[in-house]
Amino acid sequence: MDAGSPRNEYVQAFERGLAVISAFDGSPLTLSEVAERVGMSPAAARRYLSTLTELGYFTHHGGRFSAQAKLLELSNPYLAANDPTLRAQSVLEELTGRINETTTLTLLKGSEVLNVLDIQTTHELAIQVDRGKLLPAYCTAMGRAMLSLLPGAGAAKLLGATQQEPRTKHTLTDPDQILKQVRLARTRGYAFVEEEHTAGIRTMSMAFQLPRGQLAAFSAPTPTARESRKEYIARVEGPLRDAVQAMTGKPGH
Numbered sequence: 001m002d003a004g005s006p007r008n009e010y011v012q013a014f015e016r017g018l019a020v021i022s023a024f025d026g027s028p029l030t031l032s033e034v035a036e037r038v039g040m041s042p043a044a045a046r047r048y049l050s051t052l053t054e055l056g057y058f059t060h061h062g063g064r065f066s067a068q069a070k071l072l073e074l075s076n077p078y079l080a081a082n083d084p085t086l087r088a089q090s091v092l093e094e095l096t097g098r099i100n101e102t103t104t105l106t107l108l109k110g111s112e113v114l115n116v117l118d119i120q121t122t123h124e125l126a127i128q129v130d131r132g133k134l135l136p137a138y139c140t141a142m143g144r145a146m147l148s149l150l151p152g153a154g155a156a157k158l159l160g161a162t163q164q165e166p167r168t169k170h171t172l173t174d175p176d177q178i179l180k181q182v183r184l185a186r187t188r189g190y191a192f193v194e195e196e197h198t199a200g201i202r203t204m205s206m207a208f209q210l211p212r213g214q215l216a217a218f219s220a221p222t223p224t225a226r227e228s229r230k231e232y233i234a235r236v237e238g239p240l241r242d243a244v245q246a247m248t249g250k251p252g253h
Helices: 012-022 031-038 042-054 069-082 084-099 141-147 154-160 175-188 229-248
Strands: 058-061 064-067 103-109 112-119 134-136 191-194 201-209 215-223
Touching (some): 012 031, 012 042, 042 058, 084 112, 084 215, 134 141, 141 175, 141 191, 141 201, 141 215, 175 191, 201 229
Antiparallel strands (some): 103 112, 103 215, 112 134, 191 201
16 A cells, blocks of 8 residues: 555455455465455455355366456456557557558567567568567567667667577677677667568568567568569658558657
8 A cells, every 4th residue: 555545544344355366376276265365254354255256257066166358347447557568559550551461560678679569460471470489689680679668778788698599591690790880770760671581582671669668669570572672662661651650659670
C-alpha cells in the first residue's frame, strides 16, 4: 500500500480475495489447500471461492477448484497499456495494407530479437514469419536497427559478447563491419539487410523505444526476386516511417 494512503481506505477483504486468486499455480486445489496457502480459515476461504466461482473466475468439480479463462480479463487493463502487440496490431495491419508485404514487430532480448507479432499478406510470394522465434541481432535488420538506438558503446559491447557465425555467404561476421552498418542505420533511420540471415530475403527495419524503455522494431521482409533493391527501399521506407510515427507519436528514427 502507498505510504500516503489513509489506512481507513484499505479494504482488507479485497486483499484477501486477491490472495485466494494468487494461491492457484495452475493445478486444481481443494478448499483446505487454498485455506492453508492463504493462511485463512476454511470457512473464510469457502466464502471467497464461492463468490469467485459464482462470478465465473473458478469452477468447482470433484472437490477441487480450478481457475477459468475469465481470470485473463483481469489483466486486460495492464495489457492495453503496456503490451506492445495490442497497440501495434492496428498499425501493422495498416502498414501491410499499404505495402502488401508481411510486417513484423520484434523486441530486443539481449543479443537476440524476438518476433512477437506479424501481419501476413496474401501476396503470392509472402514471407512467413515464425512468431515467438528468437533470431540473432547481428545479422538481422531489426537487430541492427535496435542496436543503433543503444547509447554509447552499447552496440559494441553487445557484439563483443556475441559469437558472429555466417548464416549465408553474405553474412557479415566482422564486428567492425557490423558496427559500421549499425552506425549507418543510426544515420539514415533504418537498417537494411539483404540475404545475411536467410538467402533470398531482404528486410528494412526501423526501431523505436516503447514507453517503459524496451527497444522494438517494425520490419517488412520481402523476397529479393520481387523487385530491385532500389525499388523496394523506395516503396517501403515512407510507409514504415509512418508506422513508427503512428506507434510512438514521433517520426520514424
